Amino acid sequence: MDQRTSGADALTHNNDATPALLGVVCGLSAALFWALGFAGTRHGLKVGFTPVDLLVHRYVWSGIAFLPLVLRAGISDLCGIGWGRGLALMVLGGPVMALISYAGFMFVPLGHGSVIQPSCATLGGLLLAALFLKERISASRLVGALVIVGGLGVIGAESIGHIGADGVQGDLIFVLTGLMFAGFGALLRHWRVSAVSAALVINVLSLLLLPVYLATGGLARLAAIGISENAIQALAQGVLAGPAALYLYAVSVQRLGVARAAVFPAIVPALTLLVGWLLLGEAPTTLQLAGLGTVLCGFYLAQRQR
Numbered sequence: 001m002d003q004r005t006s007g008a009d010a011l012t013h014n015n016d017a018t019p020a021l022l023g024v025v026c027g028l029s030a031a032l033f034w035a036l037g038f039a040g041t042r043h044g045l046k047v048g049f050t051p052v053d054l055l056v057h058r059y060v061w062s063g064i065a066f067l068p069l070v071l072r073a074g075i076s077d078l079c080g081i082g083w084g085r086g087l088a089l090m091v092l093g094g095p096v097m098a099l100i101s102y103a104g105f106m107f108v109p110l111g112h113g114s115v116i117q118p119s120c121a122t123l124g125g126l127l128l129a130a131l132f133l134k135e136r137i138s139a140s141r142l143v144g145a146l147v148i149v150g151g152l153g154v155i156g157a158e159s160i161g162h163i164g165a166d167g168v169q170g171d172l173i174f175v176l177t178g179l180m181f182a183g184f185g186a187l188l189r190h191w192r193v194s195a196v197s198a199a200l201v202i203n204v205l206s207l208l209l210l211p212v213y214l215a216t217g218g219l220a221r222l223a224a225i226g227i228s229e230n231a232i233q234a235l236a237q238g239v240l241a242g243p244a245a246l247y248l249y250a251v252s253v254q255r256l257g258v259a260r261a262a263v264f265p266a267i268v269p270a271l272t273l274l275v276g277w278l279l280l281g282e283a284p285t286t287l288q289l290a291g292l293g294t295v296l297c298g299f300y301l302a303q304r305q306r
Contacts (some may be wrong), residue, residue, distance in 0.1 A: 023255025027264035030248035035271035037241020038114050039279055041105070042178040044233050048225050051102030054214055056222075058097045058237035059206035069206045078205075080198040086144055086201045089193070093184030094202040095209060101177040107170030114272045118177025118265040119152040123186075125262025128186040135259050139255070139272070144302030148266045151294030154287060177234065182262065188250055189258045195250035199243045263302040 037058075044054050057249040073079040078086040090096060104113055126145055188198060213219075222230055252261040270292045276282040284292065 019255045021034040023252045026248040027166050027252035029270045030245040031264045033245035034238040034268045035275045038273045040236025057233040058242045061083025061238045062243045063203040063207040066200045075108050078201050090202050090205045092180045097180045104170045104173035108167045111175050114269045115152045116174035117178040118268045119149045120175050122262050122266035124179040129259035141302045144298045147298030151291045155293030185258050188253050195247050198250045199247040213223045
């Protein structure tokens with residue numbers, strides 16, 4: 001009897017652990033894809049793309065691919081989400097948020113956005129989980145989040161001395177977009193929007209911005225840069241950092257809850273350092289590596305069950 005009870009308990013534990021493990025894997029994958037998107041953005045701005053060009057690569061092509069699926073599921077209610085909720089998700093976690101974020105790069109270096117935006121998304125996600133969704137925030141997760149933010153501060157410390165009035169403006173933009181993304185995650189959980197529906201609807205609604213882009217000669221700018229560079233951005237922005245990361249993050253929210261899933265955007269800066277080193281040849285400094293280690297320690301604490 002005791003052995004049967006012990007076996008049943010072990011089976012129950014394994015069944016409970018599997019969704020959580022899937023959520024962690026999806027969250028880590030989403031963070032890696034976002035880091036690749038940051039690296040792609042840095043490369044794209046250097047070769048002549050504008051923020052709006054990158055926005056088109058991130059959302060429009062996938063929106064065209066997903067349009068038949070949304071039409072089949074029902075355009076009148078946007079796959080059951082509804083137009084009001086769909087537009088809210090598009091603003092907080094789609095092209096509107098991304099365009100505001102890209103605008104911040106006009107005032108400060110790329111590293112600012114990769115530090116400030118994810119850390120604010122993490123803190124905002126924890127606050128919304130506690131205040132809006134009434135999720136219990138364990139002491140370990142709270143300490144882990146604070147450690148992560150401390151690590152992000154270490155990573156960004158080298159550039160703080162260069163911030164002027166324009167720099168403060170750019171940083172405040174990233175604070176705003178980080179909080180917007182936190183709201184996106186909270187609404188996904190509150191409205192119980194499926195990962196597939198969220199990815200489909202946000203990308204299809206992004207097509208509403210396409211006529212304005214075409215009217216301003218956007219395609220001519222893309223053609224002038226060349227096929228290979230556009231292919232890189234189509235993969236980095238339109239596949240990895242766009243629908244793939246959005247879908248994986250939505251799965252992590254569903255499996256883990258907002259509080260735990262909010263941690264994953266915070267490890268994007270650390271992954272961005274590694275990706276930038278491997279793909280762009282930008283080796284991190286000693287101070288940045290110290291920040292990386294701190295972030296990973298905070299991530300471990302924030303993912304503990306208690």
